Amino acid sequence: MASKLAAGIQLLRQLLEQLIRDSNPDCIVSDMFYPWTVDLADELNIPRLLLHASNCFYHCVFHNLKLYAPHEKVRSETETFVVPGLPDEIEMTRSQLQDHLKTKTSYGQVLM
Numbered sequence: 001m002a003s004k005l006a007a008g009i010q011l012l013r014q015l016l017e018q019l020i021r022d023s024n025p026d027c028i029v030s031d032m033f034y035p036w037t038v039d040l041a042d043e044l045n046i047p048r049l050l051l052h053a054s055n056c057f058y059h060c061v062f063h064n065l066k067l068y069a070p071h072e073k074v075r076s077e078t079e080t081f082v083v084p085g086l087p088d089e090i091e092m093t094r095s096q097l098q099d100h101l102k103t104k105t106s107y108g109q110v111l112m
Helices: 002-023 037-044 056-068
Strands: 028-030 048-050 080-082 091-093
Touching: 002 037, 028 037, 037 048
Parallel strands: 028 048
Antiparallel strands: 080 091
16 A cells, blocks of 8 residues: 555645645645655755654554564464553554564664
């Protein structure tokens, strides 16, 4: 689905660029799905701010998965494990993790 979303966003690029130009904005606020807004902001000589919309729960789970690696102790993609260090018991499986979390990387090398 991610590739379809990216393709759809790309199809809208020209329309969005024109809408932004016509709006004569003071700045552009966009996220990682619109990397071309960097060039558009330069063209319009206005700042571009990056919006990294995420939430505290995601960051807590991500941090504890990287720190404790409970997913490395299970034998299959479907066996459940508890994410340690959270106030409530959150169960997950390896199949629910993003691929980059399944690779062994020391915590200090992960960019947060």
